[in-house]
Amino acid sequence: MNIREEVYQMKQVSPLLAASDGEQRNEALKRIAELLAGHKEEIFAENRKDLAAAEQAGISPAVVKRLKFDEGKLSASVQGIAQLTDLPDPLNRVTLDRNLDEGLRLMRVTCPIGVIGVIFEARPDALIQISSLCLKSGNCAVLKGGKETTHTNRILFRYIREGLVKAGLPEKCMLQAEQHQEIDELLKCDDCVDLLIPRGSNAFVRYIMDNTRIPVMGHADGLCHIYVDKDADQEKALRIIVDAKTQYTAACNAVETLLIHKDIAADFIPKLSEVLSKEHVALRGTEAVTRLTGGEPVEIQDFREYLDLIVSAAVVEDEDEAIRHINTYGSHHTDAIITEDPEAAERFMTLVDSAGVYQNCSTRFADGFRYGFGAEVGISTGKIHARGPVGLQGLVTYKYRLYGDGQIVGDYASGVRQFHFRDNNKTE
Secondary structure, eight states: OOHHHHHHHHHHHHHHHHTSOHHHHHHHHHHHHHHHHHTHHHHHHHHHHHHHHHHHTTOOHHHHHHHOOOHHHHHHHHHHHHHHHHSOOOTTOEEEEEEEETTEEEEEEEEEOOEEEEEOOSOHHHHHHHHHHHHHTTOEEEEEOOGGGHHHHHHHHHHHHHHHHHTTOOGGGEEEEOOTHHHHHHHTOTTTOOEEEEOSOHHHHHHHHHTOSSOBOOOSOOOEEEEEOTTOOHHHHHHHHHHHHHTTTTSTTSEEEEEEEHHHHHHHHHHHHHHHHHTTOEEEEOHHHHHHHOSOOOOGGGOOOOOSSEEEEEEESSHHHHHHHHHHHSOSSEEEEEOSOHHHHHHHHHHOOSSEEEESSOGGGOSTTTTTSSOOSOEEOOSSSOOEEOOGGGGEEEEEEEEOSSOOHHHHHHTSSOOOOEEOSOOO
8 A cells, every 4th residue: 555545544534533532642642651661672672773773874973862762762752741641632622702693603613733744854752752742632643754763763653553542543543654755655645634744954844845735834944043142141141052052962943153242252252162162062153253262264154053063153243233143044943142131132032033032041942842832743933823842732723613593694695684793701
């Protein structure tokens, strides 16, 4: 059976998953967590096969770090599932309850998107996050992970499917795609797939967007900034920068560009250079920076997303220049200001056009688990439907239900009847 046929069958069962009880979906999540924890040694053994293959292929240490699935990542994944289980059911919530006229009641009710195709990078914990979020929100999911984690993804999916089947959910509500050519087949399933969420490189995401008629949600780049204001607590700034760059260097919310106010540059940049050097982070700066640190200057146009122990830096005239730089060169992902001036922070947060804007904290907080969403399917830098870490609320849409008693539009068009709009104040 090819992927089109499997996705077509998934589309047929999607209403059944959408109609499932919230307790049943929670039961599936609990069973999945138990199965993953109970078979951890088997899972770790499969992961070691992927790690060995990656090292043999000469894959960079930053990417290998993403591939590793150990006790810590399993514990975090299980904790994420538990957090997700405790969240309210996102389905069948009434967000509008209005009488249009006597005996004519309109309700807007949340429901799943339907069938979601998620194509994600080689990170085993992403498979768990994505599948659990889709289950909780009542969405069927086609899951395509990176080839570098083939063995790990395969065994994880086995226990995910076993858990949902044991809970009585349709077996065909989850599908794992393993072959690369299946991506192109999936892109053509616009009659069966309601949404695509790609997670990967800029070129990969652009390819998906350019080669499908299916709506696409996600982000291509994670070019995150930290602006150190003239009124920053410098020790606080250094601690935050180190965390944002080194806590997980390969993440899309790691800081890539630092902007320093000119009034503190001479004092702050040498301290910054020393601290980053201790952390083995290479500092690449404009001429105003390298005059204080040494090395060859780089142009602002060459600043980019490194996903490595490298960070760019520039000196800016004031907060306005920092905001212009971020809005011009940034990816609208997550950007932070370090300042003790609340007015400067509020201005920055209002004018910076990003999905996440922070004061005095690390950009690494841009994460569905850390936001209390349980997990995330990805981060969206778009502005329609979902923005930032996409958790449960980003995976539901709504439908309008109209309850009548024989009313017809002709009576209202002719003036025989009039609308009498009245909200019932029962919405969430």
